[in-house]
Amino acid sequence: MIADIMAACLTNLPQVITMKCHRNAIEEREKSVCKAALLLGETEEILALLQQRELPILDPNRAAYIEEWRALMKQENKNNQGSVCRPNIETDASKTREEQATIEMDR
Numbered sequence: 130m131i132a133d134i135m136a137a138c139l140t141n142l143p144q145v146i147t148m149k150c151h152r153n154a155i156e157e158r159e160k161s162v163c164k165a166a167l168l169l170g171e172t173e174e175i176l177a178l179l180q181q182r183e184l185p186i187l188d189p190n191r192a193a194y195i196e197e198w199r200a201l202m203k204q205e206n207k208n209n210q211g212s213v214c215r216p217n218i219e220t221d222a223s224k225t226r227e228e229q230a231t232i233e234m235d236r
Contacts, residue, residue, distance in 0.1 A: 131198070135179075142172055 149165035150158070191197040 131192075139172065139176075142168070 146165045146169060149161040149168070187197065187201060
């Protein structure tokens with residue numbers, strides 16, 4: 130069910146980006162193209178995260194319920210809590226969203 134929703138969103142993405150880029154007024158077009166670029170960047174980030182992560186083995190009857198996914202994620206977080214490094218909060222907080230987007234685009 131979740132995969133179906135994600136697939137539907139990603140399937141419609143090219144049409145959404147195309148629609149955002151085709152505006153009549155230049156002022157509107159510039160804003161829309163920026164929004165489309167951000168949308169594409171966020172989508173690439175989501176796809177990268179999905180590729181890094183294996184889908185858990187979950188009973189098909191349980192997989193349809195968000196509560197089951199939350200419980201599974203909570204259990205995984207408890208299991209991985211000791212092995213995860215803490216990020217440098219000061220460094221991350223000092224970067225603006227634009228700086229982070231620029232860094233992501235440079236990769």
